[in-house]
Amino acid sequence: MKKKLMTIILIILVAITLVGVIAVVVVTKLSEPTSAEAKPSIDEIVKSSVEIPEITTNLDGNDYIKISFMVQTENKKAKEELEKRNFQMKNIIITELSEMKAEELTGKKGKEKLQNVLKDRMNELMEEGKVEKVYITSSILQ
Structure with missing residues (x-):
């Protein structure tokens, strides 16, 4: 029972970490100006x-x-x-x-x-x- 509970907790922690990393990558990519935005019209x-x-x-x-x-x-x-x-x-x-x-x-x-x-x-x-x-x-x- 303890091993099964530890496995479930470990899977949940890995999933939360993965979601956090993906969120950070998406936010940094969206906040970077593209070359078209950087050049003035x-x-x-x-x-x-x-x-x-x-x-x-x-x-x-x-x-x-x-x-x-x-x-x-x-x-x-x-x-x-x-x-x-x-x-x-x-x-x-x-x-x-x-x-x-x-x-x-x-x-x-x-x-x-x-x-x-x-x-x-x-x-x-x-x-x-x-x-x-x-x-x-x-x-x-x-």
Whole structure:
């Protein structure tokens, strides 16, 4: 009788443990964001982006550039802060471009380098959020 009772108790404990493990796995899988949820939609990107209109400035040398940007921030508060800091962002762009030669801005690598440098410099100023990406929307190099 005791062996039969111990076997029944052991089976019940194993079943309860198994149900608990399955419940934990299901809850953790459901709470993880999927890759589709993690990526913002284009509407969300536009709502959190700030346009920096065309800037014309001299480069290091005799060349000059006309360039404009769209800056994507992580949220609405960051966008509002970036809009207030517009003059500081333009200053960062002009000072960074004044240190670059025309050869550094030609090609994909040069433009990506500029975008990353601007993003890093802008994030140094940001307090309410951060800049996610800097897009070059037009560029004329002469």
